[in-house]
Structures are given as C-alpha cells and as structure tokens.
Amino acid sequence: MSRLDLSSIPVLKSTGYPEPFAELVDGRTRQALGEAGGLSQLGVNLVELQPGAASSQRHWHSHEEEFVMVVSGELVLVTDEGETLMRAGDCAAFPAGRPNGHHLLNRSWGAGVFLVAGTRVKEDVATYPDVDLRYDGATDSYAHKDGTPYPPRG
Amino acid sequence: MSRLDLSSIPVLKSTGYPEPFAELVDGRTRQALGEAGGLSQLGVNLVELQPGAASSQRHWHSHEEEFVMVVSGELVLVTDEGETLMRAGDCAAFPAGRPNGHHLLNRSWGAGVFLVAGTRVKEDVATYPDVDLRYDGATDSYAHKDGTPYPPRG
Numbered sequence: 226m227s228r229l230d231l232s233s234i235p236v237l238k239s240t241g242y243p244e245p246f247a248e249l250v251d252g253r254t255r256q257a258l259g260e261a262g263g264l265s266q267l268g269v270n271l272v273e274l275q276p277g278a279a280s281s282q283r284h285w286h287s288h289e290e291e292f293v294m295v296v297s298g299e300l301v302l303v304t305d306e307g308e309t310l311m312r313a314g315d316c317a318a319f320p321a322g323r324p325n326g327h328h329l330l331n332r333s334w335g336a337g338v339f340l341v342a343g344t345r346v347k348e349d350v351a352t353y354p355d356v357d358l359r360y361d362g363a364t365d366s367y368a369h370k371d372g373t374p375y376p377p378r379g
Numbered sequence: 380m381s382r383l384d385l386s387s388i389p390v391l392k393s394t395g396y397p398e399p400f401a402e403l404v405d406g407r408t409r410q411a412l413g414e415a416g417g418l419s420q421l422g423v424n425l426v427e428l429q430p431g432a433a434s435s436q437r438h439w440h441s442h443e444e445e446f447v448m449v450v451s452g453e454l455v456l457v458t459d460e461g462e463t464l465m466r467a468g469d470c471a472a473f474p475a476g477r478p479n480g481h482h483l484l485n486r487s488w489g490a491g492v493f494l495v496a497g498t499r500v501k502e503d504v505a506t507y508p509d510v511d512l513r514y515d516g517a518t519d520s521y522a523h524k525d526g527t528p529y530p531p532r533g
Contacts, residue, residue, distance in 0.1 A: 227471040227481055228456055228463045259446060262472020266498045267421070267444045269472070290421045292413060294448075294494055296468070302382055309382045314450070317381040318416020318423070327381055340448055342496040344420045 227262070231271070234261045242282065243367050243375035246358055252278030252331075259342070269342045274300065274331040280339070283326035284353045284360075288346035291319040293329070298337030300329045305354075311339075321346075326354040381416070385425070388415045396436065397521050397529035400512055406432030406485075413496070423496045428454065428485035434493070436507045437480035438514075442500035445473040447483070452491030454483045459508075465493075475500075480508040 234256045240247050252275035259269030272280060283303060295311045302309045302317055304327045311317065311329065319327055321344075331337045349362035357369050368374050388410045394401050406429035413423030426434060437457060449465045456463045456471055458481045465471065465483065473481055475498075485491045503516035511523050522528050 227458055227473055227479070228465060229470045229472060231468075231470065258470055259444075259472060262446065262470075263474040263477075264444045264446065264472050266475070266500075267446060267496065269446045269470075269496070271470075290413075290418045292416065292418065292421060292423045292496060294450075296448075304381050311382060314385075316383045316385065316412055316416075316423075316425075318383060318413060318418050319381055320417040321420070323417075325381070340494070342421065342423070342446060344498060346420075 229258055229262055231256065231258075234258065241367060242358070246282055246353075246356055249279045249282060252276070253280065258340075266345055267342060268345055269340070271296070272339055272341060274298075274329065274337045274339075276331050276334055276336075278331050280329040280341075282353045282358060283328045283355050284351045285319065285324055285326050286321055286343075286349055286351050288321050288349040288362075289344050290321050291341060291343040293317050293319075293339050293341045296338040296340055298331070298335055299333045300337040300339060301332050302327065302329055324352065324354075326352070383412055383416055385410065385412075388412065395521060396512070400436055400510055403433045403436060406430070407434065412494075420499060421496060422499055423494065425450070426493055426495060428452075428483065428491045428493075430485050430488055430490075432485050434483040434495075436512060437482045437509050438505045438507045439473065439478055439480050440475055440497075440500075441502075441504040441506070442475050442516075443498050443503045444475050445495060445497040447471050447473075447493050447495045450492040450494055452485070452489055453487045454491040454493060455486050456481065456483055478506065478508075480506070
C-alpha cells in the first residue's frame with residue numbers, strides 16, 4: 226500500500242553531528258517517511274522541533290537540492306539575508322551550490338513541524354558557515370574545515 | 380530569499396495530455412513551487428483539485444520517485460490495491476519501477492490540496508494502465524502504447 230501509516234514509522238532523535246554541534250538539535254525528532262515508503266533518490270523527513278531546537282546547523286549543499294514546507298507551528302528560517310517567520314503552508318527552496326547557509330529554529334512556545342524533501346547525491350558536500358564543520362557525502366563523515374576528522378561519537 | 384511568496388507564483392491549469400485524456404484533470408490547478416525556487420533535480424508542485432478532478436491519469440514511473448502529502452481537504456488515492464482516503468497530513472510514496480498505477484481523485488464537495496515532490500530523470504517512461512497512453516521523458520512526448528504519436532494539441 227502506498228499510503229504511509231505514520232504511527233508505525235519510528236521517531237528518530239539521533240544526529241551524526243560531533244560534539245559540540247549536536248546540542249543545537251536537541252529537541253529535534255524526525256520520521257524518515259521517504260525511506261519508509263521505499264524511496265532512495267529522494268529523502269523525505271517529517272521533522273518536529275520543540276521550543277529552542279534547530280533543524281540542523283546552518284548549512285548549504287554542494288549538490289543536493291532541498292525543499293521544506295511548514296506543516297504546523299511557527300518556525301524561523303535563518304539565511305545569510307536574515308530571519309523570516311514561517312507558518313503552516315509556508316515553503317522554502319534551497320538550490321544546490323548556492324553558498325547561503327540555512328536552517329529552521331523554533332523560537333515559539335509550542336512544537337513546530339515541517340516536511341523536508343531533498344535529492345540524494347553521493348558526491349555532496351555540506352558546508353557550515355557558522356561552525357568548524359564539513360560533511361562529506363562520499364565518505365558519509367563529518368570533519369573539521371581543514372579535513373581533520375572528529376573523534377568517533379561514543 | 381529562500382522563502383517562497385506563494386501569491387506571486389503562477390497558478391497553472393494546462394496539461395500535456397492528448398485528447399480524450401485531458402478531461403480527467405479538468406479542475407486541477409498547480410503551482411510549480413520547486414521551479415519557482417530555482418530547483419531542477421526536484422519537481423515540487425502544490426496541486427489543487429476541485430470536486431470531480433483527478434491529479435493525473437493513473438500512472439507509474441520507470442525511473443522517477445514521487446512523494447505526496449495532502450495539505451487540506453479529502454482525496455482518494457487509487458492504486459492496484461484499491462482506494463484509500465487521504466486527509467490533511469496523510470502521505471504516500473511511489474518508488475520508481477513498481478508497476479502500480481496511482482492517482483488522487485477528489486470525490487468530496489470541497490477543494491483538496493496536496494504537495495507532490497518528485498525526482499526528475501530524463502530517461503523516465505510513464506505507463507498508464509487504464510488508457511492507451513505512454514509518456515516518454517527523453518522526447519517529452521505522449522504516444523499510444525504502440526508508439527504511434529498523438530496529433531499535436533491545438
């Protein structure tokens with residue numbers, strides 16, 4: 226059956242970020258809807274942010290495209306241009322290779338939920354303008370900006 | 380700015396379907412959100428179906444993945460397995476290459492809206508199990524199942 230039973234899809238809290246970058250996404254949970262539906266080219270996640278949580282460190286992708294729609298609550302989109310309030314139904318698109326870091330923050334008093342869809346491109350590199358972090362898709366690993374690896378997470 | 384101004388994105392009513400297959404999507408309008416946001420790998424459309432309208436002829440893709448989330452209203456998902464009611468927040472995923480034709484119908488008394496995201500793959504072929512129709516991505520054209528072209532639309 227193509228329709229997804231959301232109640233049966235695991236709610237994930239993990240992050241691959243090395244310390245001290247994981248703290249920002251405390252309060253973020255997600256359901257990997259695309260994976261649950263058998264998709265591989267397209268990553269689709271339903272993400273819930275508790276007050277104070279961010280969707281990710283602010284980042285941009287070299288090769289992968291992203292699209293988000295806010296489903297409920299109020300979130301703040303942060304980019305190089307500043308901050309924009311996003312409410313249910315508001316959408317944003319992030320073309321690949323544009324060096325404009327973005328993430329969503331929950332500065333409200335209630336939970337916020339958004340749907341994010343993105344293409345998966347093996348050679349993708351994610352750049353994090355605010356912190357000493359770089360993600361390399363080919364090796365599926367995080368490193369310092371100079372390439373030095375972070376210690377494995379305990 | 381990454382956030383999309385939905386009020387400025389054109390509402391499209393056109394279909395590439397040859398006659399007599401266009402009638403089924405009368406009452407369908409869409410906004411090409413991905414394109415408006417500068418995306419090319421990922422097609423994202425916000426689609427509104429008036430009562431009686433379908434999202435498309437029932438079809439499946441050889442290479443392209445699709446994901447839909449109902450945003451408002453009540454729609455019926457039709458696949459080989461039968462019919463499933465889809466309400467706001469309900470999602471469905473359609474992996475590439477699975478020969479299970481799908482579309483959404485609006486059998487309700489009010490408009491229904493859904494978001495659909497799909498990868499774009501040039502060599503895609505769409506198969507329509509219910510009608511004598513085939514879509515070839517390489518030539519961006521519709522034909523009879525035996526390959527004979529349909530006359531150009533007037």
